Amino acid sequence: MNKTWKPVPATGASLLLSVMLACALPALFPGDVRAQRGREGPPEQGSVEPVNLLPNPYVTIRDFGTLPDGRSWGSVSAVNVDIDGIHIWAGDRCGTNSCATSDVDPIVKLDPDGNVVQSFGAGEIIWPHGMDVDAEGNVWIADARIANAGELRANPDAAGKGSSVIKFSPEGEVLMVLGTPGETGDPPTHFTDPNDVLVAPDGSI
CATH class of the missing domain: 2.120.10.30 (TolB, C-terminal domain)
Structure with a gap:
């Protein structure tokens, strides 16, 4: 005989139990296990300090350059x-x-x-x-x-x-x-708002 399963609407008691479990689990397992795994990192990097804690060797010099x-x-x-x-x-x-x-x-x-x-x-x-x-x-x-x-x-x-x-x-x-100065369009004859240029060691542009 074939049985058809139908979802049972949540009653007040079952809904309350779900909420209680959701609140109790963090207390039983303090800390997020997944987050802890992410924070630990590989053992060989355990003693490496974060880069942003290192001293900054550069000094900002404001108002540099006189035109x-x-x-x-x-x-x-x-x-x-x-x-x-x-x-x-x-x-x-x-x-x-x-x-x-x-x-x-x-x-x-x-x-x-x-x-x-x-x-x-x-x-x-x-x-x-x-x-x-x-x-x-x-x-x-x-x-x-x-x-x-x-x-x-x-x-x-x-x-x-x-x-x-x-x-x-x-x-x-x-x-x-x-490009064609004063005109916009598609390469190779034109550019549209070129933002930067870099010349590689082999001369490629």
């Missing part, structure tokens, strides 16, 4: 170390958050004391966002966007720039441009 003519730093998202391991390259958005209407150099090279020893890029970059320095000391800049309508009204010369990757010599000469 020419007393101008203030704008948004900076492109920083890299020169091949000499001493100087610092930085991409400043011309004292604000865009270079579309500016005639100052957005790319600066700083000595260890924060003095600008080289600068370039005026009128060539809209929005420096990423940077790399290759093995030959060339400076690669990801110019992340094109000028917007308001910027173009203020400076029509900003047309035809941005949304590209530019390779500069250490002296600021444009050696290569990837």
